Structure formats: structure tokens, C-alpha cells
Amino acid sequence: MPFIGTQQKCKACEKTVYPVELLSADGVPYHKSFFKCSHCKGTLKLGTYSSIKGVLYCKPRFEQLFKETGNFNKNFQSRKSFSLAG
Known part of the structure; x- marks a missing residue:
């Protein structure tokens, strides 16, 4: 019997x-x-990621992007660069 996979x-x-x-x-x-x-x-783990609309983010980037945009409705992908420095 062949392996179906x-x-x-x-x-x-x-x-x-x-x-x-x-x-x-x-x-x-x-x-x-x-x-x-x-x-x-960066490589993600199940406990260290966030996602919105199917797009994956590490938690630090997700939090930073949320702070910059102020909500979850903006397309984070459109941001060309950002800094984690405060």
C-alpha cells in the first residue's frame, strides 16, 4: 500500500x-x-508571536507597531521602517 502522506x-x-x-x-x-x-x-515560537489578518509578528514588533499606529486596523505591512528604541 503506498504512503498517502x-x-x-x-x-x-x-x-x-x-x-x-x-x-x-x-x-x-x-x-x-x-x-x-x-x-x-526573527524565528517565532507558538508562545512568542502575535498575528493580525494572518500576518505573523514577534511580540515586540507587534507592540511597537500598535503603539505607532494606535490601533489594529492599519496595515502594519505598509510601514517601511521603525525603531524599537524609546
């Missing part, structure tokens, strides 16, 4: 995610190596 595709690269490399956040499959902040590209 998984049908789950990584949201970041759209390639098949096998169980050994699967990381699922908010029900969305990712390869562990693609589970990164959309701004700083």
Missing part, C-alpha cells in the same frame, strides 16, 4: 508540510523554518 501546505512557501516539520498556528500550517516575524524575520 499529508495534504497540508505551508502558508509561507505553499509546499507540503510533513508532520515532523509541521507547526500549526491559528489552525494554519507552516514549516518550522518559515514561522517568522513578517518585519524582523
Whole structure:
């Protein structure tokens, strides 16, 4: 009997995610190596990320972007640069 495998595709690269490399956040499959902040590209862990509208952020970047925009309705991705320095 042939191995059927998984049908789950990584949201970041759209390639098949096998169980050994699967990381699922908010029900969305990712390869562990693609589970990164959309701004700083830092590797995320399930306890250290935030997301809005399917876009992943590390907690420090998410908090900084929220402080800069004042709400969650703005598109954080449109920001070209920002500083974490206070």
C-alpha cells in the first residue's frame, strides 16, 4: 500500500508540510523554518508571536507597531521602517 502522506501546505512557501516539520498556528500550517516575524524575520515560537489578518509578528514588533499606529486596523505591512528604541 503506498504512503498517502499529508495534504497540508505551508502558508509561507505553499509546499507540503510533513508532520515532523509541521507547526500549526491559528489552525494554519507552516514549516518550522518559515514561522517568522513578517518585519524582523526573527524565528517565532507558538508562545512568542502575535498575528493580525494572518500576518505573523514577534511580540515586540507587534507592540511597537500598535503603539505607532494606535490601533489594529492599519496595515502594519505598509510601514517601511521603525525603531524599537524609546
